Amino acid sequence: MQDDNHWVTRAKSGNQRAFKVLYDENVTPLYRFLKQFSRGDEEVHEWVQRAFIKAFEHIDSFDHRSKFSSWLFRLAINEMKMDRRREHIVRFESLEALGDVADSEEPSFEWHHTMKSWMGELDDTKRMVFILYEVEGYSHAEIASVIGIAESSSRTLLTRAKRILQDHWNKEMKQ
Amino acid sequence: MTKPEDFYTSDDSPGRRARSGMWRGIQRHTAPLQANKWFVSDRRSFVLGMATTVVIGLALVGTWTLTRQAFENAQPQPLRLERAYISAINEFEHVLPFVTAKVSQTPQSKEELTQRAQQLSLIDAAISQLRLQTNVIDLSPLIRERLRQLYAMKLQILQQMIERGEIDL
Known part of the structure; x- marks a missing residue:
């Protein structure tokens, strides 16, 4: 099985x-x-297609320092952000508000499928960081590069996202 | 870490039709670009190929000319002299068809012209015979001297024919 670099070189x-x-x-x-950020399938189709077209057009600029999938995610996220800005739907947390200091206390966290319904309460950036780190297995350095934030911000956003989900879960358990 | 299959549902993944549909949309934008890339590449190759051919052609002509000059300069003096005679005679002979065409119209007597033609053919026969006897690059001094005399005679006759207007230049 050939890796992405082989196919990228040929492409x-x-x-x-x-x-x-x-x-x-x-x-x-x-x-x-x-799909976790869209309002319907058509929107996702649009972002996916635009991301791949951009990738094809600019594939010469891909320098193989990151994974092809990371680069593709970055292109797709840029497309999504562009649409959001155009529609004046700003659901990204102000990164200035985060400061440089990451939340030091890592909450104890365990994923439960019920939590999926609470994902909508996370703003887009927190949701991105959470999915990329917890589900897709990206490192904070990779997330920082994909989303265009500082690595420390990625840690902070992940901690906050987990805390929000965990708090919801704890309340649910108490009821 | 959460496993992707625990997080995503089957509704989150694209079906086969959705995947094909999106690819068709992507292809519509990437196929012309690809064709354009190939065209640009072809055109560049064509121009480079043509330029290379011209350069190689000029280099070959230059090399051939230099080689020929070097070969001619390296030949011994008697051979170069003989080539000069042959070359001069060939130049005269190129215009000989005009002589035969003019024979009946010139005021000179037919007998005189016939004699000259006979002389020329005798000289040609003698030259051919000498040439058959030996190799071009292996001429003895005696044969070489005899050939020179024949060439000179032939040139002299041709010169007279030109001077008398028997050859229409």
């Missing part, structure tokens, strides 16, 4: 079949991630 020379392989390998993770 750089204009090989559309190699690009199709990259599409097949990355479309599902990207789609289901974006």
